[in-house]
Amino acid sequence: MKALVVDDSSATRFILGKMLKEIGYEVLEAENGEVALSTLRDNTDVIFAMVDWNMPVMNGYELVQEVRKDGQFADLVLMMVTTETEMTQVVQAIEAGANEYLMKPFTKEMVADKMALLGLTSSEEGSPS
Ligand SMILES: [Mg+2]
Numbered sequence: 001m002k003a004l005v006v007d008d009s010s011a012t013r014f015i016l017g018k019m020l021k022e023i024g025y026e027v028l029e030a031e032n033g034e035v036a037l038s039t040l041r042d043n044t045d046v047i048f049a050m051v052d053w054n055m056p057v058m059n060g061y062e063l064v065q066e067v068r069k070d071g072q073f074a075d076l077v078l079m080m081v082t083t084e085t086e087m088t089q090v091v092q093a094i095e096a097g098a099n100e101y102l103m104k105p106f107t108k109e110m111v112a113d114k115m116a117l118l119g120l121t122s123s124e125e126g127s128p129s
Contacts, residue, residue, distance in 0.1 A: 020050075035057075051063055053080060079101065080100070080102070
């Protein structure tokens, strides 16, 4: 099981990556949307991506739009991660094709709950089936 963490903050990538590794994922990282797109094209077995909203070069919103334009990523589950609490941003992300969203600051439990919602893990067992 491969996941991609997209965030311009290396600290956030580390924290999210650690959480995903703990539940059994192999984790790839990208620091902006452009790097994420090429990483996804090189790793078509990635099943899940956590995408920061605010990033230089190509932001998360643009990345979600690009991914949803490309049929080869039709099954890729996208979770938007945002610091903004405005519902408009969340609605915009979902409309662009994100499957879920996560508000910063988040806890390990919040991440596990959202992933369980998406069928990406059993929050009880803590490992993907
Ligand atoms: Mg950011």
